[in-house]
Amino acid sequence: MRHVRPEIVAHRGASQHRAEHTRAAYELALQQGADGLECDIRLTRDGHLVCVHDRKVDRTSTGRGVVSTLTLDRLSQLDFGRWHDELPESADDLMQEPIGQPSAEEHERGLLTLEDLLGLLKDSPRPVKLFIETKHPVRYTGLVEAKMLAQLRRHGLNAPASKEESRVVVMSFSRMAVRRVRQHAPLLPTVLLLDRLPTSLRGGELPDWADITGPGIHLLREDPDYVARCAEQGHGTYCWTVDEPADIDLCQRTGVRYLATNAPARTRRHLESG
Ligand code: G3P
Numbered sequence: 001m002r003h004v005r006p007e008i009v010a011h012r013g014a015s016q017h018r019a020e021h022t023r024a025a026y027e028l029a030l031q032q033g034a035d036g037l038e039c040d041i042r043l044t045r046d047g048h049l050v051c052v053h054d055r056k057v058d059r060t061s062t063g064r065g066v067v068s069t070l071t072l073d074r075l076s077q078l079d080f081g082r083w084h085d086e087l088p089e090s091a092d093d094l095m096q097e098p099i100g101q102p103s104a105e106e107h108e109r110g111l112l113t114l115e116d117l118l119g120l121l122k123d124s125p126r127p128v129k130l131f132i133e134t135k136h137p138v139r140y141t142g143l144v145e146a147k148m149l150a151q152l153r154r155h156g157l158n159a160p161a162s163k164e165e166s167r168v169v170v171m172s173f174s175r176m177a178v179r180r181v182r183q184h185a186p187l188l189p190t191v192l193l194l195d196r197l198p199t200s201l202r203g204g205e206l207p208d209w210a211d212i213t214g215p216g217i218h219l220l221r222e223d224p225d226y227v228a229r230c231a232e233q234g235h236g237t238y239c240w241t242v243d244e245p246a247d248i249d250l251c252q253r254t255g256v257r258y259l260a261t262n263a264p265a266r267t268r269r270h271l272e273s274g
């Protein structure tokens, strides 16, 4: 059976070619025709939602420390682009069409807040979806989700006419977090992210507070039929993080609905050439 092409979700933006979670990474993803954007959100010490993957800023910025112990002001002084500029270009990158030098504009390399990203989404000439992953929900017991939903409400994004039409999808590895989102925003589509497949979900089932299953690509390599079992149970699949040609083919072949990749342009070319 031939499936429709998976929708391409830019994982942390076009993060292979621009520093993850920066404005530059998301702008490049939009230029490259991504269908969706993925981001991780964390709370700062003074209660702002910012797009950072790690618990600490050490890997991705010029600063040090745990995000939740730093204020928005302090985080805003850091450069989140420099570490990526210093990475050596891979042979694969050199074979690609030129994508231009990263701009040194400060606003493109600084910290991105969820508010900034929602602004980018609003200004996008194409209707892309935003996949928001909540991090560290345990420490703040619900505060991340509550603040996020309040913000979505202010932008009119918390209650779409239908789940299909929603511009926002909320995801987490935490069952508690996904359940909480469903409770407070029943119309928002949710993804339960999985880095292992519990026996209770092996048949493609999902708890009724989740709409889409979110396996890592390693799970599909072990069990490609999982996608079909999910479809039989009425659930679409969001698969992360898919950069290798063989993995892209696996997603296409099995009928994955959303494919999260660090390299949206190359992934699109690969899908279109297949
Ligand atoms: O898109 C889901 C994926 O991002 C989950 O893993 O560690 O990259 O946030 P991680």
Ligand code: CA
Pocket (backbone or CB within 6 Å): 038, 039, 040, 133
């Ligand atoms: Ca993520």
